[in-house]
Amino acid sequence: MGEDGKAPGRREVMRLGLAATGAVALGTQPAAADPRNLPPNVPPWSKGLGVGVGSAPYGRPSPHEDHVVRRTVSWLTATPHSSVSFTPLQALHGTVTPNGLVFERHHAGYPLIVPEDHRLMIHGLVERPLILTMAELARFPSVSRLHFIECTSNTGMEWRGAQMNAVQFTHGMLSCCEWTGVRLATLLAECGVRPQAKWLLLEGADAAGMTRSLPIGKALDDTIIAWAMNGERLRPENGYPVRAVVPGWEANLWVKWLRRIELGDQPWHSREETSKYTDLMPDGKARQFTFVMEAKSVITDPCPENPLSEHGFRMIGGIAWSGNGKIARVDVSVDGGRNWRPAELEQPILDRCLTRFRMPWRWTGEEAVLMSRAVDETGYVQPSIAELRRVRGLNSVYHNNAIQAWHVSPAGKVDNVQLG
Numbered sequence: 001m002g003e004d005g006k007a008p009g010r011r012e013v014m015r016l017g018l019a020a021t022g023a024v025a026l027g028t029q030p031a032a033a034d035p036r037n038l039p040p041n042v043p044p045w046s047k048g049l050g051v052g053v054g055s056a057p058y059g060r061p062s063p064h065e066d067h068v069v070r071r072t073v074s075w076l077t078a079t080p081h082s083s084v085s086f087t088p089l090q091a092l093h094g095t096v097t098p099n100g101l102v103f104e105r106h107h108a109g110y111p112l113i114v115p116e117d118h119r120l121m122i123h124g125l126v127e128r129p130l131i132l133t134m135a136e137l138a139r140f141p142s143v144s145r146l147h148f149i150e151c152t153s154n155t156g157m158e159w160r161g162a163q164m165n166a167v168q169f170t171h172g173m174l175s176c177c178e179w180t181g182v183r184l185a186t187l188l189a190e191c192g193v194r195p196q197a198k199w200l201l202l203e204g205a206d207a208a209g210m211t212r213s214l215p216i217g218k219a220l221d222d223t224i225i226a227w228a229m230n231g232e233r234l235r236p237e238n239g240y241p242v243r244a245v246v247p248g249w250e251a252n253l254w255v256k257w258l259r260r261i262e263l264g265d266q267p268w269h270s271r272e273e274t275s276k277y278t279d280l281m282p283d284g285k286a287r288q289f290t291f292v293m294e295a296k297s298v299i300t301d302p303c304p305e306n307p308l309s310e311h312g313f314r315m316i317g318g319i320a321w322s323g324n325g326k327i328a329r330v331d332v333s334v335d336g337g338r339n340w341r342p343a344e345l346e347q348p349i350l351d352r353c354l355t356r357f358r359m360p361w362r363w364t365g366e367e368a369v370l371m372s373r374a375v376d377e378t379g380y381v382q383p384s385i386a387e388l389r390r391v392r393g394l395n396s397v398y399h400n401n402a403i404q405a406w407h408v409s410p411a412g413k414v415d416n417v418q419l420g
């Protein structure tokens with residue numbers, strides 16, 4: 001941000017370079033190598049027995065990777081119970097987020113549920129209300145699907161200007177997992193949906209008792225009542241023993257610790273769909289039920305945590321995703337959006353999943369502004385922040401899918417900026 005608090009314009013950035021936006025040192029520069037361990041010497045770990053099997057019944061990352069962790073922003077929330085931790089996108093590979101790094105967002109902390117004592121109740125406009133144990137739930141035919149999960153407020157701190165100088169904090173309310181559970185349509189067939197039923201209420205068993213209204217079409221289409229992620233039971237913080245998975249839609253609907261589904265003929269207008277998770281427009285009216293997370297992308301290398309240390313060849317890499325289907329194209333610019341080139345997309349490109357893109361670049365120490373722009377299979381193009389603000393104004397928090405710009409200084413420092 002400029003000294004007056006406004007994001008610097010493009011010319012200002014190019015001419016002056018950029019004042020630090022309160023950089024947080026999150027990248028780790030590798031320590032210098034110990035020459036005694038380098039060829040032709042033999043390092044100590046090659047000279048004796050290693051650690052025996054079974055020493056860690058549940059495996060852990062190498063201690064040398066202990067900087068790859070979820071992080072919180074201390075000033076963002078008043079308590080750790082209604083708060084968020086962010087996924088370290090700058091340090092991840094491929095498209096699946098490891099379970100210990102999936103971002104967390106709770107409104108009242110996470111409950112430590114005893115699975116034998118948890119029930120899922122389905123009632124309201126159904127022929128046969130059901131109360132299921134977790135063992136009964138697991139007897140239904142299951143499906144496994146890879147999908148991203150993105151908090152409605154991901155990138156929400158950036159509406160009024162560049163604020164968080166780290167991709168972990170600008171975009172880290174985003175993860176991608178393989179979710180296993182029963183299709184909600186299967187459970188609803190078991191209950192018998194009455195013809196008047198148009199909406200479902202999903203309710204959590206946390207102290208927030210979080211509730212959201214879900215249209216019946218989405219419930220019958222692809223919503224999953226999931227008990228596992230990435231091959232193991234859900235972690236307590238991500239909804240153990242059971243949560244909703246609502247592919248492509250805002251994560252607030254992915255109710256965790258799910259205990260009750262009620263079928264009704266209209267939405268409930270709960271707190272989370274009136275006072276929160278609505279989009280306040282410039283005319284003072286609020287848009288409600290803006291469920292879909294639209295196409296978005298971000299460069300994760302380079303980024304503020306991954307600065308440039310050497311001139312020469314460098315692969316620009318990042319991730320793209322869309323709540324409306326598959327990613328069709330990602331364009332990359334190294335000059336602040338004047339010129340764009342299509343990036344290479346990594347296969348497989350899956351429906352409502354993270355897709356990796358990359359573009360070769362030769363950096364010779366010039367000032368640069370890196371941007372990526374996703375296009376999805378519906379033809380929707382990720383907007384610039386200026387385009388988004390023209391429609392949505394400055395009051396929004398949610399659904400910020402604007403193009404992210406990273407300014408590269410001649411020294412290779414990378415900073416969050418917004419142009420013009």
Ligand SMILES: Nc1nc2c(c(=O)[nH]1)N[C@H]1C(S)=C(S)[C@@H](COP(=O)(O)O)O[C@H]1N2
Pocket residue numbers: 102103104105106107108149150151152203204205206208209210237238239251252253254255256257
């Ligand atoms: N019961 C319950 N479900 C909840 C929440 C909550 O506070 N309580 N938070 C919601 C929000 S706002 C988000 S972004 C996602 C976060 O899921 P995660 O913690 O698994 O990443 O859970 C959603 N489901």
Ligand SMILES: [Mo]
Pocket residue numbers: 105151152153251252
């Ligand atoms: Mo959220």
